[in-house]
Amino acid sequence: MNLAELTEIVKYLRKTVPCSTCSKKLSNEDISVLYTYGNEALLHVNCMRCSNQLIVHITILEQTSEKSSINITTSQPGSISHNDVLEIHTFLNQFNGDFEKLFTESN
Numbered sequence: 828m829n830l831a832e833l834t835e836i837v838k839y840l841r842k843t844v845p846c847s848t849c850s851k852k853l854s855n856e857d858i859s860v861l862y863t864y865g866n867e868a869l870l871h872v873n874c875m876r877c878s879n880q881l882i883v884h885i886t887i888l889e890q891t892s893e894k895s896s897i898n899i900t901t902s903q904p905g906s907i908s909h910n911d912v913l914e915i916h917t918f919l920n921q922f923n924g925d926f927e928k929l930f931t932e933s934n
Contacts, residue, residue: 828863828887836868836885848879 841853851874861869866888872881922929 828866828868832887833868846874846879849877851876
């Protein structure tokens with residue numbers, strides 16, 4: 828993803844996607860680029876008005892026509908239960924820090 832594409836995406840977000848909590852229009856200060864790689868980008872949106880935070884994953888797909896457009900799909904995160912918190916707490920207490928072993932073990 829090049830700088831021109833990233834700039835257009837940020838402009839589009841600012842213009843069309845308000846904060847999902849307070850409905851304030853986003854500003855440049857609300858949007859941070861975490862990384863870009865190939866045709867993907869990861870943005871952090873932090874509304875300065877209400878402190879609502881979002882992670883936005885963007886993938887640029889090849890267009891089959893000459894006319895280009897931006898399609899945005901959103902999904903709500905699942906809720907975190909009390910058991911989810913206890914489960915991760917238990918895992919972290921028992922984890923020895925060996926990430927290589929963690930990701931090579933077959934479950």
